Amino acid sequence: MIDERTEELASLYAFDLLEGAELAAFEAGLAQDAGLRALAHELRESASALSLAAPAVTPPDWLKSRLFVSLAEKSHPTNRRVTSLAPLAWFPWAVAACLALTSAWLAQLYFSQKSESLAQHEQAALAQMEIQSMQNQIEGEHILASRQLADLQAQIKANGDLSHLEIAKLVSLLGHSPQARAIAVWDQATQQGVLTVENLPALAADQDYQLWVIDPKYPDPVSGGVFTVDAQTGTARVAFHPGQLIATAAKFAVSCERKGGRPKPEGPIVLLSE
Amino acid sequence: MFATHACPPAVAGLAAAACVFRAGGDFYSRMSESTEDRSEIDARLLQRMARGDRAAFSDLYDRFSRPLYSAALRILGDARETEDIVHDVFLAIWEKSAAFSAERGTAFAWAVTLTRNRAIDRLRLRKRRGELLGASVPADLGYDETAGTTDALVFKEKAQLVRSALAALPAEQKQAVELAFFGGLTQEQIAENLQQPLGTVKARIRRGLLKLRDALRLHHD
Numbered sequence: 301m302i303d304e305r306t307e308e309l310a311s312l313y314a315f316d317l318l319e320g321a322e323l324a325a326f327e328a329g330l331a332q333d334a335g336l337r338a339l340a341h342e343l344r345e346s347a348s349a350l351s352l353a354a355p356a357v358t359p360p361d362w363l364k365s366r367l368f369v370s371l372a373e374k375s376h377p378t379n380r381r382v383t384s385l386a387p388l389a390w391f392p393w394a395v396a397a398c399l400a401l402t403s404a405w406l407a408q409l410y411f412s413q414k415s416e417s418l419a420q421h422e423q424a425a426l427a428q429m430e431i432q433s434m435q436n437q438i439e440g441e442h443i444l445a446s447r448q449l450a451d452l453q454a455q456i457k458a459n460g461d462l463s464h465l466e467i468a469k470l471v472s473l474l475g476h477s478p479q480a481r482a483i484a485v486w487d488q489a490t491q492q493g494v495l496t497v498e499n500l501p502a503l504a505a506d507q508d509y510q511l512w513v514i515d516p517k518y519p520d521p522v523s524g525g526v527f528t529v530d531a532q533t534g535t536a537r538v539a540f541h542p543g544q545l546i547a548t549a550a551k552f553a554v555s556c557e558r559k560g561g562r563p564k565p566e567g568p569i570v571l572l573s574e
Numbered sequence: 575m576f577a578t579h580a581c582p583p584a585v586a587g588l589a590a591a592a593c594v595f596r597a598g599g600d601f602y603s604r605m606s607e608s609t610e611d612r613s614e615i616d617a618r619l620l621q622r623m624a625r626g627d628r629a630a631f632s633d634l635y636d637r638f639s640r641p642l643y644s645a646a647l648r649i650l651g652d653a654r655e656t657e658d659i660v661h662d663v664f665l666a667i668w669e670k671s672a673a674f675s676a677e678r679g680t681a682f683a684w685a686v687t688l689t690r691n692r693a694i695d696r697l698r699l700r701k702r703r704g705e706l707l708g709a710s711v712p713a714d715l716g717y718d719e720t721a722g723t724t725d726a727l728v729f730k731e732k733a734q735l736v737r738s739a740l741a742a743l744p745a746e747q748k749q750a751v752e753l754a755f756f757g758g759l760t761q762e763q764i765a766e767n768l769q770q771p772l773g774t775v776k777a778r779i780r781r782g783l784l785k786l787r788d789a790l791r792l793h794h795d
Binding site for chain 1: 628631632635639640641642643644645647648657660661664665668669679680682683686687689690691694730732733736737740751752754755756760761764776777779780783784786787790
């Protein structure tokens with residue numbers, strides 16, 4: 301006879317609402333009472349039928365496809381049916397033999413795996429060293445490339461700075477000093493220039509060389525200033541800044557003038573740009 | 575886990591089974607089809623699955639997927655999670671098919687238990703009980719009438735019988751039983767949710783489930 305208390309437990313059990321000691325006690329009762337097992341079974345089936353009380357919804361068609369894709373990735377289930385065997389006289393010996401074979405197999409497996417593990421460990425170490433070496437090489441190449449890039453950038457910058465400069469070579473018009481020469485570097489943007497002179501004969505104390513910038517915009521050459529040369533070497537380096545705005549420095553010329561220079565050339569031209 | 579149960583005699587083979595309408599389970603199958611046929615078909619499908627027969631798995635899916643999906647969706651209220659649960663449950667059924675024993679219960683009850691447990695685990699993980707259980711059971715428990723397959727028609731009939739039996743319960747018992755099955759709550763949480771003493775709730779669950787069993791049994795008889 302099943303009382304109300306037991307029915308209550310069976311009902312809660314059907315809904316998986318028993319826990320802990322209550323569950324353990326009920327399951328112990330199930331093991332001993334066939335009537336209780338029948339009741340629990342009926343109530344479990346009744347509870348399962350409640351699933352049909354849910355508003356019915358058709359699963360999406362692709363769910364079955366997804367399921368079979370997942371199934372394809374799995375192996376066949378293991379058939380775990382237990383076949384009952386009649387006790388045999390040789391059974392203990394068979395068990396012992398199986399244990400021995402299993403032990404031998406496990407030992408072989410252990411050493412095999414250990415050896416394989418060591419080999420893999422060594423390979424991993426070598427791979428790590430190789431990776432480290434490659435990382436160092438890459439780092440070195442990176443530093444070198446960075447330096448080369450910096451040099452190139454500096455060079456490009458310098459080239460960029462020089463690209464807008466105008467450079468003119470002045471040659472001698474002096475019959476007695478044909479080796480005299482000069483280089484004029486002109487920066488149109490800043491309206492400044494540098495004149496470097498070589499092998500030009502020194503002048504008398506009352507004379508100066510005067511630099512001229514010839515711009516077609518003006519009827520007369522524009523003075524770039526006066527200078528003297530070293531009496532021993534005939535050299536000079538003169539920074540000049542014409543007094544008038546130069547639109548086009550078509551040519552440069554150096555003349556020999558009276559001390560202090562003249563507004564426009566009066567003396568002989570000794571150097572002229574090509 | 576399940577109580578021992580006398581295994582119904584095998585009265586129908588697979589050829590005969592093909593002519594039997596498809597649905598899953600023991601209790602609902604009694605209502606218009608012999609228990610023996612239903613249980614035997616499900617059990618044989620599981621046996622074939624245990625040997626790697628995917629056609630049997632496909633058949634079992636066709637039989638069980640709709641009620642399992644609906645129950646999981648009722649518990650979770652989220653289609654995407656429900657799809658994951660049903661997918662996982664069927665994979666579990668496939669993997670455990672060799673372990674199934676008809677003596678411990680029907681295949682359908684086993685599948686429902688798997689589905690419900692997983693859905694409830696997911697539900698508890700989400701900690702969204704309050705959101706999902708705030709409302710009572712939907713008044714419209716209508717079946718998906720757009721489904722016109724034989725399985726759908728069978729389940730429509732079975733579902734109506736279960737719903738009728740459920741609707742015949744006193745409101746407080748119906749509410750307690752539904753919360754116990756779909757709610758994913760503990761005894762104490764059900765009592766708290768219903769604002770009733772624990773003993774009262776236990777009694778309502780007991781009375782409700784016993785009446786449900788009797789109603790379904792009466793229909794069968």
